[in-house]
Amino acid sequence: MDMRHITYDIxxxxxxxxxxxxxxxxxxxxxxxxxxxxxxYIHLSEFFEDKLVAYARMKVILPIAFVGRVAVCKSFRSRGxxxxxxxxxxxxxxxxxxxxxxxxxxxxxxxxxxxIGYIVDGEKFMEAGIPHIKMTRKL
Numbered sequence: 001m002d003m004r005h006i007t008y009d010i011x012x013x014x015x016x017x018x019x020x021x022x023x024x025x026x027x028x029x030x031x032x033x034x035x036x037x038x039x040x041y042i043h044l045s046e047f048f049e050d051k052l053v054a055y056a057r058m059k060v061i062l063p064i065a066f067v068g069r070v071a072v073c074k075s076f077r078s079r080g081x082x083x084x085x086x087x088x089x090x091x092x093x094x095x096x097x098x099x100x101x102x103x104x105x106x107x108x109x110x111x112x113x114x115x116i117g118y119i120v121d122g123e124k125f126m127e128a129g130i131p132h133i134k135m136t137r138k139l
Contacts, residue, residue, distance in 0.1 A: 004088055005045045010038050013052040014045065021071040032128040044092065046085050048076065054085035058092065065093030067103045083116055090139060100138045107131040 010018075022028045038057075046054040053076040059066045067089050072081045093101050105113050107124060110133055114120075118135040125132055 002084075003047045005047065006092070007043045007045070008039060008041075010034075010043055013047075014043060014055055017052050017055050017071055017073060018069060020074070022069070025074070026130065028128045028130070042092065044085060044088050046081060046088060054081040056085050056089050058089050060093065060096045060098060062097055063099040065089065065096065065098040065101045067093075067101055070103070070109075082112060086113075086116055090137070094139050098139060100136055102134065102136045104132045105135045107133055110135070 007014075018033060022033050023030060041057040041059050044056045044058060045052050051073070053073045054071070056067050056070040058068075067086070070082070070085060072085070090101055101118075102121070103113070103118070104125075104127055105118070107130075110120070113135050116137075118137045120133055121136040122134040125134075
């Protein structure tokens with residue numbers, strides 16, 4: 001059974017998933033991956049049984065929720081967990097009074113975000129050595 005969880009700081013499960021996806025798979029440096037202000041974010045996690053399978057972090061600056069670090073465990077991709085964690089983030093943003101969600105999406109994930117209602121909002125740019133695009137969805 002899936003379980004959703006919110007924390008206000010990263011824990012060992014989150015570190016393990018972020019390290020696997022961003023550092024090991026994508027080659028992002030640990031310096032770029034972790035910031036000193038992680039406690040300023042809402043950390044959203046989705047578990048399958050006892051395993052963290054999807055994650056996103058969110059910062060609310062009304063009227064916008066900024067979502068980032070969206071990650072799905074490699075063995076759980078293409079099972080709807082990406083859509084599910086984004087739905088979780090959007091629901092939480094609405095509860096906190098946000099009118100839209102904004103993110104810096106990796107270009108390789110742009111089509112996924114467009115499928116779930118995000119629109120491109122700007123030009124491509126580099127972030128942590130990876131091409132990104134700003135995307136927004138009204139809630």
